[in-house]
Amino acid sequence: MAAIPEIRLAVDAIVFGYKSGELLVLLIKRRFGSTKGSWALPGGFVLKHEGLTTAVHRELKEETGITVSWMEQLYTFGDDVHRDPRSRVISVAYFALVCPSTLEPQANTDASDAQWFPLEHMPTLAFDHSVIVSTALARLRAKLSYQPVGFELLDKEFPFSDLETLYSTILERPLDRRNFRKKFMTLGLLKSTGRIRRLGGGRPAQLFRFDRRKYEQLQRKGILLDLT
């Protein structure tokens, strides 16, 4: 009961970004050990006097320089005793979303080995990390339809079409533009900034913001969303 255990506790972060119609994952190149040179999720061991959430944020910052806009615990991986061949490690995985401005490389950090990969073209990952990514992706897809997390992947102000393309990309199916817009508009989760985006050819688009206050109201009333 009092013996110090030899199980090590890690946290890993699956960070999704979104750019020009592609879903991206943030990976780092491992610098040490037997897995040196291979790609993996950012993460590391939890310090003794540090909460789990603090630990993920710290590791992310150290390894990639990135600060996320939204994060939530995903799952704890620890059924396979040999998931890390070096020793017994269990990992609490978190998944996070970042907005496009965060995607730019962070110069002032030790993040030289961090890189964004389109989900479609991910390299092979170390350990069981590709399982973790699949789990996160499944969760993101599910979540998209009952919690307005999509906004975390967009700029603060965005044209409606960006939202539509985002959903359509992540869910991997086409959406009817009119119906999709109708539903979001009816929910009242978008407020129109007066602004407009011009984009070369084509009609300019109004810009919207996510109305977080309205969303919290709905939540308090116990209203469940259905955002397909």
Place this chain on the structure above:
Amino acid sequence: MAAIPEIRLAVDAIVFGYKSGELLVLLIKRRFGSTKGSWALPGGFVLKHEGLTTAVHRELKEETGITVSWMEQLYTFGDDVHRDPRSRVISVAYFALVCPSTLEPQANTDASDAQWFPLEHMPTLAFDHSVIVSTALARLRAKLSYQPVGFELLDKEFPFSDLETLYSTILERPLDRRNFRKKFMTLGLLKSTGRIRRLGGGRPAQLFRFDRRKYEQLQRKGILLDLT
């Protein structure tokens, strides 16, 4: 990197049972340490060469003699560094359901200190265990409406009214009997055994079984349930 950490890893189990219209939780009375005599969730430390799932089942067996019919990982609690005042412990919580026959006290075990409590009349719990129970309860409620977990709390064969009362109890709201029945019947998740239950006064009820095969079929087709 190589130092052995001083964080200890525990698993805890929230086991729900259901009897005569009440939702029950399984608790144990602590025998040692500063929390001696207070009630807590069954659980304990994970052994070095043991998967997490194995660990919960082992602890449950040791402390309560109970084998569950359904279990799933709930959440990992480790943000509060002092959640266990003795040392840094993070806990992976699992929540589980058992069928009524399992509720009977298990004689041949070290389970003398295990006891079922109606949710409404739970004692104060050690550590952050009441937070864990609330989390589990919220999950159970949510889950009930899109995954047929309710059956895990009933006997193999049950009259339809049991299912209805179960839902109504856990969700804490009345359900329209006709609509509820219609929905379940339409889904085809119940198959009627030819049998009948007589119960003193009142018309006898047909007994049903949950049709697991049918459910798996639906799942494979990607059909989402909506079981209010």
Place this chain on the structure above:
DNA sequence: TCAAAAGTGTTGCCAATACACCCATGA
């Protein structure tokens, strides 16, 4: 014959779907 629990149908409404054309701009 009464009390207790099981069983059953219909209607209105709303929300999801399907579907195709016009608008505003820059080149």
Place this chain on the structure above:
DNA sequence: TCATGGGTGTATTGGCAACACTTTTGA
């Protein structure tokens, strides 16, 4: 004037919610 992307309306349908009485049994 054309290419590009933004923006909009309607008709149909299927599923959900609301609603109350009859049936079968034991006492």
